[in-house]
Amino acid sequence: MDSSDSASAADRLRVDGVLVQHFRESGLTGPVWDQFHRKLLGRGLTIVAKLVKSGAMFSRSGRNGRYLHQQEIPRQEAEELASDAVYEGFVYFRDRGLLGREWSVEHGQPLEEYFVNACVLAFPNVYRRWQTRAHGWQDVRLVDTLASLEHVVVEGTPEDAVIEQQVANAAFATLSEDSRRLLFLHDQGYSHAEIGELMRLTPRAVEGRIRRARLAVRRRPEEER
Structure with a gap:
């Protein structure tokens, strides 16, 4: 120097x-x-x-x-x-x-x-x-309903609903275990702060990850149509 x-x-x-x-x-x-x-x-x-x-x-x-x-x-x-x-x-x-x-x-x-x-x-x-x-958390299962995740709601026959559910399941399968757990906890009514405490994240980080996971779930069915 x-x-x-x-x-x-x-x-x-x-x-x-x-x-x-x-x-x-x-x-x-x-x-x-x-x-x-x-x-x-x-x-x-x-x-x-x-x-x-x-x-x-x-x-x-x-x-x-x-x-x-x-x-x-x-x-x-x-x-x-x-x-x-x-x-x-x-x-x-x-x-x-x-x-x-x-x-x-x-x-x-x-x-x-x-x-x-x-x-x-x-x-x-x-x-x-x-x-x-x-x-970890390999045994975590997502809840069946997608309504609280603001997913596509099908107004049609039961057969249409089954097909839409299969598409949604395929979209969820592409998510990381971390993202699945975030969506699961959010769907169960946990706040961002509570999820942050469980996963050792800041509430802002939780919010961002949930938003990206939702987008990933929504995009997959649109891409496959």
């Missing part, structure tokens, strides 16, 4: 130090905090998603002593894993780094770098939960 880079890094640390002091004094409230944490989450999600999709997240986890058995992750689920890691990393960043005063200028690590490292530390638990969801 040349002198100009060193000066730039030092300036960034000083700015981060001023921000952190302000955040701690304000109790992590106010417009400056709101703008900062939204920007941090967006930037962090971009970085963490790239790490997960490229597989670099596994090597970084290994360097931290958390070795994971890497397996292929579908692109959409990789983005969801990244989102969960960023959410849990942010909790660590907020509670331990800022409020717990674990972060300091003297450590020489910029805030964004500290935050990304917190997300890396959170990833192993997020990944293991994903593996459990992906390979």
Whole structure:
């Protein structure tokens, strides 16, 4: 690192130090905090998603002593894993780094770098939960009715209804076990928050996954007609 880079890094640390002091004094409230944490989450999600999709997240986890058995992750689920890691990393960043005063200028690590490292530390638990969801709950059966899932309602003969039900069953068969469980719980009247507690997801993540699963179910019959 040349002198100009060193000066730039030092300036960034000083700015981060001023921000952190302000955040701690304000109790992590106010417009400056709101703008900062939204920007941090967006930037962090971009970085963490790239790490997960490229597989670099596994090597970084290994360097931290958390070795994971890497397996292929579908692109959409990789983005969801990244989102969960960023959410849990942010909790660590907020509670331990800022409020717990674990972060300091003297450590020489910029805030964004500290935050990304917190997300890396959170990833192993997020990944293991994903593996459990992906390979567990094989005995979960979907309820027979599709009405609460806003599926196609057939107004015709009983034979038409049987055919439509078969098409719907085929569409559900293409969903992942995770998506099936989400739709099952939602159909049983669980709220997004309750499903999130059961599956260790944020309510927003639950809402997004249910929406994508519904779209997948609706599109399949349309594509096969």
